Amino acid sequence: MNDRYSNPYVIGVILGLILLFSFYTMGRGLGSSASFARIATAGVKLVAPEHAKANAYFSKYIKGKRSPLMAWLVFLTIGAALGGLFSAFISNRIKGEVARGPSISVSIRLWLALGGGILSGFAARLARGCTSGQALTGAAELAFGSWVFMFCIFAGAYATAYFFRKEWL
Amino acid sequence: MGPLYKFGWFDHAYSLQLAGLIGFMFGFVLERAGFGNPRKLTAIFYLRDFAVLKVMFTAIIVCMLGLLYFFFFGWIDLGRVYLLPTFIWPQIVGGLVLGIGFVMGGYCPTTSVVATVSGKLDGLIFIIGMMLGSVLFAEIFPFLKGFYTSGNMGKIRLTDVFNINSGIIAFLVCLMAVGAYWFVEKVEQKFGDKDTLPKGSPKVKRTAAGLLILLGLILAVVNPDRIIAKPAIPAIKPEKQVERVQKPSATSETPDSIGFKIVDDEGC
Numbered sequence: 447m448n449d450r451y452s453n454p455y456v457i458g459v460i461l462g463l464i465l466l467f468s469f470y471t472m473g474r475g476l477g478s479s480a481s482f483a484r485i486a487t488a489g490v491k492l493v494a495p496e497h498a499k500a501n502a503y504f505s506k507y508i509k510g511k512r513s514p515l516m517a518w519l520v521f522l523t524i525g526a527a528l529g530g531l532f533s534a535f536i537s538n539r540i541k542g543e544v545a546r547g548p549s550i551s552v553s554i555r556l557w558l559a560l561g562g563g564i565l566s567g568f569a570a571r572l573a574r575g576c577t578s579g580q581a582l583t584g585a586a587e588l589a590f591g592s593w594v595f596m597f598c599i600f601a602g603a604y605a606t607a608y609f610f611r612k613e614w615l
Numbered sequence: 616m617g618p619l620y621k622f623g624w625f626d627h628a629y630s631l632q633l634a635g636l637i638g639f640m641f642g643f644v645l646e647r648a649g650f651g652n653p654r655k656l657t658a659i660f661y662l663r664d665f666a667v668l669k670v671m672f673t674a675i676i677v678c679m680l681g682l683l684y685f686f687f688f689g690w691i692d693l694g695r696v697y698l699l700p701t702f703i704w705p706q707i708v709g710g711l712v713l714g715i716g717f718v719m720g721g722y723c724p725t726t727s728v729v730a731t732v733s734g735k736l737d738g739l740i741f742i743i744g745m746m747l748g749s750v751l752f753a754e755i756f757p758f759l760k761g762f763y764t765s766g767n768m769g770k771i772r773l774t775d776v777f778n779i780n781s782g783i784i785a786f787l788v789c790l791m792a793v794g795a796y797w798f799v800e801k802v803e804q805k806f807g808d809k810d811t812l813p814k815g816s817p818k819v820k821r822t823a824a825g826l827l828i829l830l831g832l833i834l835a836v837v838n839p840d841r842i843i844a845k846p847a848i849p850a851i852k853p854e855k856q857v858e859r860v861q862k863p864s865a866t867s868e869t870p871d872s873i874g875f876k877i878v879d880d881e882g883c
Contacts, residue, residue: 451649453813454666455796455823458673464640465674466681470690471633473618474697476641479724479745486746487753502760503753521631523728525638526645530729533646542734545653545721559737562720563727563744564751565712570724571752572763573709575699577723578641580706582671584699586678588772588784591701595710596671602714607660610718614657 465586472518475583479570481523483507484514486567503571519579547614558613617691642729651729653721653737660718662806665799666813672792680830683785687839703766720744774840782834789831793824 468475487507491498491514498504507514534540546555570576573595575584581599584592616622620630648670649655658664685691717723720741722730727745730738752759774781803812 452647454669457648458670461674462677465678470617473621482745483749486749503756521634522638525635526642529639529642530646531732533643534733559740560744562716563741564748565716567745567748569709569712585675589699591706595706598710599714602711603718
């Protein structure tokens with residue numbers, strides 16, 4: 447970490463303008479969790495195509511003959527990966543590591559990352575979106591459910607933060 | 616008049632390229648803010664660094680003001696912007712679980728991508744977890760379907776719930792945000808590490824807060840809801856837009872299955 451991180455307010459303004467640009471051009475906001483659901487669907491389709499087609503939820507992503515990966519959000523996520531890579535590269539922040547607090551072992555951290563990922567992937571499908579697609583995008587449109595969802599994220603995290611303090615502090 | 620895509624300014628193939636560009640900017644600013652680092656992200660839950668809240672609230676407010684001003688000036692037809700429907704119960708439960716996943720895994724979905732590309736193995740593991748979680752959801756979807764569709768309130772906005780116009784809502788959101796910024800900076804001063812917290816002159820902050828409240832106040836006075844959008848050009852329905860590049864095999868499909876229906880895709 448050679449560079450300091452940018453000022454969060456400045457980043458917030460720029461992110462708001464990017465979101466506005468997305469609304470103005472596409473009529474929709476940002477998002478990413480659905481792209482992982484799509485990648486997972488593509489994987490299931492590859493292994494068990496009949497099973498994927500028969501499933502009520504997977505089949506939503508498999509319409510017509512197009513691959514589930516040919517979707518707007520998948521391209522957005524690929525772009526986000528490249529943008530993040532570029533930013534990390536110019537600031538010398540690319541470093542192979544397992545990010546964790548000083549008092550937790552690598553293996554426990556990775557298990558918790560897996561568990562957190564499973565919960566997040568599941569929850570994002572249940573809520574029809576994640577922090578970006580539901581909370582950020584929906585809140586800017588003043589969607590009622592998105593505001594409730596955003597406060598619930600904070601509530602869930604603050605309520606359980608105590609149990610994970612050794613992971614981060 | 617926007618949204619450009621809904622008025623047929625470009626086709627599906629170009630929209631995917633645009634997605635790459637928007638995504639690039641999105642990932643870039645997230646990494647700039649330090650959101651590829653889970654210790655920076657989770658510091659908000661230990662009252663040490665509220666960068667997550669500052670970025671999120673500021674982005675929401677800038678975009679909200681932008682949308683309402685664009686609407687007021689007739690630059691965008693908000694009726695054609697995809698509005699997320701409210702299913703209140705799954706959203707409450709999903710939010711709580713996502714919050715637990717956030718503090719446990721250290722990321723939310725997009726930030727884990729940024730972390731992975733900056734070399735963090737835990738970010739990659741988190742992504743694998745998200746895919747497993749999605750598969751798990753799909754596999755038990757038959758049992759969850761009732762809950763998934765419960766609490767359907769339709770496409771409602773805060774304006775419908777509180778029954779006040781969006782200008783006043785915007786003004787209240789601006790006031791709430793300025794209050795939140797003030798409060799979390801107080802908390803940060805108490806619990807945070809002063810060397811790593813962003814510095815900023817109080818004068819600039821006061822000016823920005825004043826500008827924010829002013830922009831909200833103008834909206835509250837002019838009341839953008841008075842304006843009923845009358846699109847000059849009839850919009851092209853998304854399903855009628857065909858892709859410029861079509862594989863020969865695609866012609867065997869029925870037109871409905873080729874169509875790009877944005878409403879079928881969820882926000883995130």
